[in-house]
Amino acid sequence: MAKKPFYITTPIYYPSDKLHIGHSYTTVAADTMARYKRMRGYDVMFLTGTDEHGQKIEKVANKQGITPKKYVDNIVDWIKDLWKTMDISYDKFIRTTDKEHEETVQKIFKQLYDKGDIYKGSYEGWYCTPCESFFTERQLEDGKCPDCGRPVDKVKEEAYFFKLSKYQDKLIEYIESHEEFIQPKTRQNEMLNNFLKPGLEDLCVSRTSFEWGIPVEFDKGHVVYVWLDALSNYISALGYSSDNDEKYKKYWPVDVHLVGKEIVRFHTIIWPAMLMALGEPLPKQVFGHGWLVINGGKMSKSKGNVVDPKILVDRYGSDSIRYFLMREIAFGQDGNFTNETLIQRINSDLANDLGNLVSRTVAMIKKYFGDEFLTKFDATEYDKEVEEMALNTVEKVEDVMEQLFFSDALVEIWNLVRRTNKYIDETRPWVLAKEEDKKPELANVLYHLAENLRIISILIEPFMPNTPKLMREQLGITDESIMTWESTKKWGKLSKDIKVNQGNIIFPRIDITKELKDLE
Ligand code: ME8
Numbered sequence: 420m421a422k423k424p425f426y427i428t429t430p431i432y433y434p435s436d437k438l439h440i441g442h443s444y445t446t447v448a449a450d451t452m453a454r455y456k457r458m459r460g461y462d463v464m465f466l467t468g469t470d471e472h473g474q475k476i477e478k479v480a481n482k483q484g485i486t487p488k489k490y491v492d493n494i495v496d497w498i499k500d501l502w503k504t505m506d507i508s509y510d511k512f513i514r515t516t517d518k519e520h521e522e523t524v525q526k527i528f529k530q531l532y533d534k535g536d537i538y539k540g541s542y543e544g545w546y547c548t549p550c551e552s553f554f555t556e557r558q559l560e561d562g563k564c565p566d567c568g569r570p571v572d573k574v575k576e577e578a579y580f581f582k583l584s585k586y587q588d589k590l591i592e593y594i595e596s597h598e599e600f601i602q603p604k605t606r607q608n609e610m611l612n613n614f615l616k617p618g619l620e621d622l623c624v625s626r627t628s629f630e631w632g633i634p635v636e637f638d639k640g641h642v643v644y645v646w647l648d649a650l651s652n653y654i655s656a657l658g659y660s661s662d663n664d665e666k667y668k669k670y671w672p673v674d675v676h677l678v679g680k681e682i683v684r685f686h687t688i689i690w691p692a693m694l695m696a697l698g699e700p701l702p703k704q705v706f707g708h709g710w711l712v713i714n715g716g717k718m719s720k721s722k723g724n725v726v727d728p729k730i731l732v733d734r735y736g737s738d739s740i741r742y743f744l745m746r747e748i749a750f751g752q753d754g755n756f757t758n759e760t761l762i763q764r765i766n767s768d769l770a771n772d773l774g775n776l777v778s779r780t781v782a783m784i785k786k787y788f789g790d791e792f793l794t795k796f797d798a799t800e801y802d803k804e805v806e807e808m809a810l811n812t813v814e815k816v817e818d819v820m821e822q823l824f825f826s827d828a829l830v831e832i833w834n835l836v837r838r839t840n841k842y843i844d845e846t847r848p849w850v851l852a853k854e855e856d857k858k859p860e861l862a863n864v865l866y867h868l869a870e871n872l873r874i875i876s877i878l879i880e881p882f883m884p885n886t887p888k889l890m891r892e893q894l895g896i897t898d899e900s901i902m903t904w905e906s907t908k909k910w911g912k913l914s915k916d917i918k919v920n921q922g923n924i925i926f927p928r929i930d931i932t933k934e935l936k937d938l939e
Contacts, residue, residue: 422462426670427453430678431470431513431652433551434494435479439725440744440756441679441711441718443505447741448708448750448825449677450507455820455881458904464670466656467502468513469495470649472642473551477631487631488516504732505741506884513656515633515648523655524648525636527697528624530660531581532637536696539638542578542623545571551645553623566681567719579625579641586692587619593691599704601687602823603751606680606707610687622646622689650690654699672700675823683707706823709753718756726756738883739765739926745825745882758938762931769926772836773875773886777925779843780868781893784919787852792916793862793869802867805842806910808835809874813907816878825882832878839871862915869894870913877907886925893922 429449432442446467453465471491480490495514502509513520531537545554547564554564554571564571594600594611601607625641626632632642653676654660657667678686686705694701710717713724731740743764748754784793812835819827842864851861873896876887891902895917906912 422460424464424670425453425456425461426464426673427456427466428653428673428676429467430682431468431515431649432498433473433476434469434471434491434498435476437494437497437727438501439718440728440731440740441725443501443728443740444711444744444748445677445679445708446502446507447505447744448823450505450509451741451745451825451881452675452677452820452823453508453510454884458877458881460904462669463510464657464666465508465510466513466653467507467509468511468652468656469498469515470645470652471495471515472632472648473645474626474629474631475548475551477629478548480631491516501729504729505737508884511656513652515652517655519658519661520652520655521633523660524633524643524651526660527651527693528579528635528643528647529637531693531696532579534696536582536585537579537624538582540578540580540621541575542580543575544573544623546574547571553644555620574628576627578623578627578644579635579638580621581624581647581689581693581696583622583689583692584619586695587615589695590619590688590691591615593701594687600701601683602704602706606683606687610684614684614688619688646685646689647693650685650693653690653702659699673702675704675706676702677706677708680707680709706750708750709748711748711756712753713756715755731761735761735765735929736885738886739769742769742829742883746829747826749826750823758935759931762929762934765926766928766931768833770924770928772833772840773879774924774926776836776840776843776868777872777890777893779840780865780872781919781921783848784865784869784917785921787848787858787861787865790918792918793866794859794915797863799846799860799863801842801845802863805839805867805871808838809871810908810910813874813878828878829882832875835871835878836875839868839875842867842871866913866915869917869919870911873901873913874907874910877902877904889922889925893920893925895919 427449429445432438449465453463457463476487476491480487483490499512528537545559547569549569550564550566552566558565559571563569594607601610624644624647625635626644627640630642633648635641635643653673654667654671657670658664659667676686683705691701712718716722718725743761747760747764812831815831816828846864848861848864851857872890872894876890880887900906901912
């Protein structure tokens with residue numbers, strides 16, 4: 420049977436500078452979901468990339484005396500390397516300077532122009548260069564950019580416009596009749612009440628005041644203004660309107676666009692209106708997550724308060740950072756980033772809870788059984804409960820993952836980790852080990868620990884792609900058929916004749932005082 424397709428995207432990031440941990444956050448979330456869906460048997464298409472045109476990049480490159488293309492090439496190399504170190508398993512990395520993308524954007528522009536949905540007019544308004552956004556007088560807040568609060572420049576020029584206003588009623592109707600389209604729900608109300616109901620204005624989609632962009636094919640003095648260019652990536656990456664549009668047919672409409680909350684507006688108003696104009700289906704869902712904040716303010720390149728993800732990954736490893744990002748901040752809400760909370764999480768959840776469970780289990784199997792195999796003994800009072808809890812955890816994780824509640828999934832998994840640790844204290848294997856006739860019972864307890872760890876290793880795999888391998892090596896699990904998601908549905912699949920291999924501690928404890936000093 421053909422696998423069900425699943426298409427997930429991140430925003431395409433501006434390569435105007437190196438990315439920070441906020442960008443990693445969205446990308447890790449998308450990667451976690453992509454890995455999860457692959458494990459669940461889907462045919463996954465995971466897209467990320469870079470949004471390379473616009474005045475801002477032109478300006479930075481000019482300052483450095485290099486071409487914009489050369490400038491973005493360097494940053495893109497850096498970004499691809501970042502994703503490699505963070506184990507991001509994207510299926511395609513799109514750049515808006517890719518030839519295929521540029522051609523698709525030109526076709527889309529022409530098609531909308533021919534249809535009468537793009538027309539030529541003259542633009543007078545306010546432009547925020549750092550945000551690359553135009554605003555009308557009404558949209559400004561205290562005469563400043565409503566998104567970043569910085570001063571804006573007045574501009575007037577000949578420009579093309581997209582008839583966004585034409586789609587206003589259709590958009591309202593679509594959003595109101597598709598509850599799942601904008602998530603979380605609060606963002607849906609925000610879009611309806613703050614933007615759609617007060618009325619939409621047509622959108623400026625070309626500029627003549629800079630050159631670094633895709634030329635409008637039939638009017639060469641104009642370049643396509645960034646949002647029409649950028650949003651089209653989601654379909655140009657699939658070969659939309661090209662000779663090879665198989666992927667488009669297979670994966671569109673997208674299952675979910677993951678975006679930060681500040682660009683929900685572009686993805687739930689402009690993008691669907693563009694698709695309506697093109698006569699194409701709309702995204703199934705746009706999820707607007709919250710921000711990583713530092714001391715109450717959004718972490719952003721322009722504020723200069725960014726955290727470099729490469730430094731963190733070098734210091735603590737990709738799995739720890741991924742775990743922290745997905746666990747600490749409820750998806751949809753803002754969350755504070757501090758080195759202290761990061762280290763505390765690593766110490767308590769990874770070193771203490773999971774790391775200890777692995778090393779205690781492996782050490783006890785080694786010590787009490789050595790090269791002997793574990794044998795089965797009748798279940799004790801506690802066993803049924805830990806077995807059932809493992810199976811229930813799988814169900815709960817599946818349930819919350821469907822809603823993209825990554826943090827809740829990890830909470831459930833860690834409840835199981837902690838319950839399994841507690842089972843050691845309850846059964847006290849070191850006491851059982853003192854009496855020869857308790858050996859079968861001891862074997863049974865240790866088997867329960869190892870089997871729960873097998874299941875835990877599978878549940879954490881979408882979040883932490885490296886740790887499961889280390890756990891399985893130590894537990895001596897080599898049979899791939901018991902590493903699949905499907906194999907978590909039945910308790911007791913682990914063979915009783917495992918041979919453990921004691922290895923390094925998987926998550927060493929960090930000396931928090933020393934570390935915080937080093938990071939200062
Ligand atoms: O907006 N917390 O690119 P961009 C959480 N090119 N997420 C954050 C974040 C933070 N502090 N800072 C950034 C653009 N992000 C456009 C997108 S899409 C067709 C075009 C993440 O480089 C979050 O996903 O400014 C946010 O939406 C995105 O990076 C903005 O990246």
